[in-house]
Amino acid sequence: MDADTPTDEVLDELVATIESRKAELPEDSYTTTLFTHEKGKNYVLEKLGEEVTETILAAKDDDREELLYESADLVYHLLVVLAMHDASLDDLREELKKRF
Numbered sequence: 001m002d003a004d005t006p007t008d009e010v011l012d013e014l015v016a017t018i019e020s021r022k023a024e025l026p027e028d029s030y031t032t033t034l035f036t037h038e039k040g041k042n043y044v045l046e047k048l049g050e051e052v053t054e055t056i057l058a059a060k061d062d063d064r065e066e067l068l069y070e071s072a073d074l075v076y077h078l079l080v081v082l083a084m085h086d087a088s089l090d091d092l093r094e095e096l097k098k099r100f
């Protein structure tokens with residue numbers, strides 16, 4: 001993924017990167033640390049909880065910039081959790097579509 005990636009392809013590109021980290025586990029990768037942590041998946045679930053809290057606090061403060069920043073952290077960690085459970089972005093889209 002780079003700065004030229006069209007905005008509407010960002011989530012797919014991010015998931016492709018996460019899946020690549022999951023398969024290859026490169027050493028210098030934050031995503032790898034989430035897949036290999038000694039606490040197992042509890043570690044990324046703790047991070048997810050922290051990001052939810054930080055997102056809520058930003059919303060309570062009406063801090064739009066911080067809200068977007070923390071929301072991006074939250075979505076990234078959620079996508080890692082979904083990848084850990086072999087759930088794809090299309091699976092998520094299908095679940096959302098069922099609710100139309």
Ligand SMILES: N=c1c2ncn([C@@H]3O[C@H](COP(=O)(O)OP(=O)(O)OP(=O)(O)O)[C@@H](O)[C@H]3O)c2ncn1[C@@H]1O[C@H](COP(=O)(O)O)[C@@H](O)[C@H]1O
Nearest residue numbers: 001014017018021028029030031032050051072073076077
């Ligand atoms: N989108 C993200 C992304 N969002 C958040 N993070 C990391 O998630 C961590 C969040 O931790 P914290 O909330 O504790 O934030 P912090 O800045 O460490 O500390 P605070 O000041 O917030 O308390 C930080 O280390 C961020 O770098 C991310 N790390 C990676 N990505 C994407 O994943 C790709 C692959 O990254 P690597 O796996 O590192 O190669 C990157 O190119 C990005 O596109």
